Structure formats: structure tokens, C-alpha cells
Amino acid sequence: MDREPAPAKLNLALHVRRRRDDGYHELETLFAFVKHGDEVRLDGYGDGFAVEGPFAAGLAGEGDNLVTRARDAFGAAFGVTTPGRITLQKNLPVASGLGGGSADAAAMLRLLARREGVPTDDPRLFAVADGLGSDVPACLLGCTAIGTGRGERLAPIAGAPGVPVLLVNPGVAVATAAVFKRWDGVDRGALPSGDALNAARVGRNDLEASARALAPVVDAVLARLSDAPGVALARMSGSGATCFALFDTVAARAAAARDIGEAEPGWWCLETELA
Numbered sequence: 001m002d003r004e005p006a007p008a009k010l011n012l013a014l015h016v017r018r019r020r021d022d023g024y025h026e027l028e029t030l031f032a033f034v035k036h037g038d039e040v041r042l043d044g045y046g047d048g049f050a051v052e053g054p055f056a057a058g059l060a061g062e063g064d065n066l067v068t069r070a071r072d073a074f075g076a077a078f079g080v081t082t083p084g085r086i087t088l089q090k091n092l093p094v095a096s097g098l099g100g101g102s103a104d105a106a107a108m109l110r111l112l113a114r115r116e117g118v119p120t121d122d123p124r125l126f127a128v129a130d131g132l133g134s135d136v137p138a139c140l141l142g143c144t145a146i147g148t149g150r151g152e153r154l155a156p157i158a159g160a161p162g163v164p165v166l167l168v169n170p171g172v173a174v175a176t177a178a179v180f181k182r183w184d185g186v187d188r189g190a191l192p193s194g195d196a197l198n199a200a201r202v203g204r205n206d207l208e209a210s211a212r213a214l215a216p217v218v219d220a221v222l223a224r225l226s227d228a229p230g231v232a233l234a235r236m237s238g239s240g241a242t243c244f245a246l247f248d249t250v251a252a253r254a255a256a257a258r259d260i261g262e263a264e265p266g267w268w269c270l271e272t273e274l275a
Ligand SMILES: C[C@](O)(CO)[C@H](O)COP(=O)(O)OP(=O)(O)OC[C@H]1O[C@@H](n2ccc(N)nc2=O)[C@H](O)[C@@H]1O
Pocket: 011, 014, 023, 024, 025, 026, 027, 029, 097, 099, 102, 132, 133, 134, 135, 136, 149, 150, 151, 176, 177, 180, 238, 239
């Protein structure tokens, strides 16, 4: 059995600069990853596709799932067919701003590249990732990076590994296309330069207002995270509704997780670290 982790993506900052003629938006975003996520497994025997784990329910099956689409796109690009049974361990909430589907697709590509002897920096692999979704190249790269264009043009930067993070999702799925559609068209300026934490601190998420309009509970999540003692930064990730907070200490993160868990037992809370 071959396994590959699919870590959750965060947009520490997400600046939307303009709407393009092709319907996508020009972004400047600071991608980072945490130490938790989904997992893709490939078993050499059998065939088919199965999803398990806490967020497996209701997820697209074979055909529509990004994992099987990644397998098929890899096969078409490299002229190989990889038999075997694929299992997706779905630990991340779906349509939640954590890029779970993109992370799963990227993990499938990494796993197949390893099997077939394709270097992970092969430009053809990135072209396949690009064709699967705007976040997939960043997830394939898998390290702190500035993303421009649709998010597919990547420049790695030094990260801040080990910083304590709390992720909170209120259980409302938000469709990415709908959030971009509500963006007000106002360019609020470039992503600040500097190291990752400084850029994150000074930056924004320009999709927050649109996501709040679709999922007003995002306000409550951000309020709870911002009010937590010892919080350095609280912000929504991607198109929401998951919000993250960076903490000064593990103890402060643990206290916030406990308080939020008691006050809002229906919310998903995950204590993790920047990778
Ligand atoms: C919000 C982010 O997660 C931030 O990293 C990404 O921009 C979205 O990445 P993704 O989920 O991989 O998005 P895609 O599957 O490529 O696109 C889904 C839909 O989101 C909108 N979309 C996405 C990316 C982008 N730069 N501009 C857009 O307007 C488009 O309506 C598109 O049809």
C-alpha cells in the first residue's frame, strides 16, 4: 500500500486584484500549509475508489472526484495506466476554504509521479495540476508560496513552521464560484512584501465580505477567534467558511480551542501547526 498525505492549504492573505475576461480573477495570495489533512492511498490489488473518514459523506464518487480525475489526467499526460484500488481518507470539511479537493488531487499526482519515476518538479506535472484547478499547483508544490495569476503562478518563500494554528469551520459549505461572483470589483491593493508572517499580518482576505454575505456565521467565527487571548492573527481562508487563527503559544491555542468547543459544540475545531 502506497500512501500520500494531502495537507490542508491556508490562504494567509488573499488579495483579489481584478476580474478577467475568462471569468477567473487575478489574485495575489500567500499560500501556507498545516500539518493535518486528508490522505490518499493506493493498493496494488483490486480496483475502484472508496472514501472514508469523518467528511466522507456526500462526497463525489469515482468519476467526479478530484482524486480519480487526477489519476486519469496523469495517465493521459504520461501515457500510463496505474491499476489498483484508491482510498481517500477525508479528514477535511468539503467546500471549506482549505482546498481539500485540490490537496487530494495533488497528493494523487505526487503518489503516481513517485511510482512512475516522474520528478515532482516536472513542468508536465504542474501542467496537469493546473488543468485540475487553480489551487492544485500550490498543493503540488506544498510549501509556503506567493501565488499570482489564478493562483497557479508560484514563487516559494520562507515559511514559519511550527506556529500554532487553530482552524474553525462552522459547518456551512460555501461554493467558491459563488463567493468570487459576489466580489465587489474594488482593487484594494497589492499583497505586502516581507516575510510570510509580516505579509500575513498586513494582508487581507478580499473574499471575506462576499463569504459573510453567503454565510453570515463567518462573522461569529472570526469574532470568537479574534477575541481569544494570545491570538496573533485571525482571518478566513480561501473562499471560506473556515477561519484560522495564529497563536503566540500552544497553551493559548489550546485554551481557545477549549472555549470555542464548549460554546459552539457543532463547529469543527482543529489544533495544528504551520508546516
Ligand atoms: C479561493 C481559492 O481557494 C484561493 O486559493 C482559489 O482561488 C480557488 O481555487 P479552486 O477551488 O481550485 O478553484 P477552481 O476550481 O479553479 O475554480 C472554481 C471557480 O472559482 C472561481 N475562481 C477561481 C480561481 C480564481 N483565481 N478566480 C475565480 O474566479 C471561478 O468561478 C471558478 O469557476
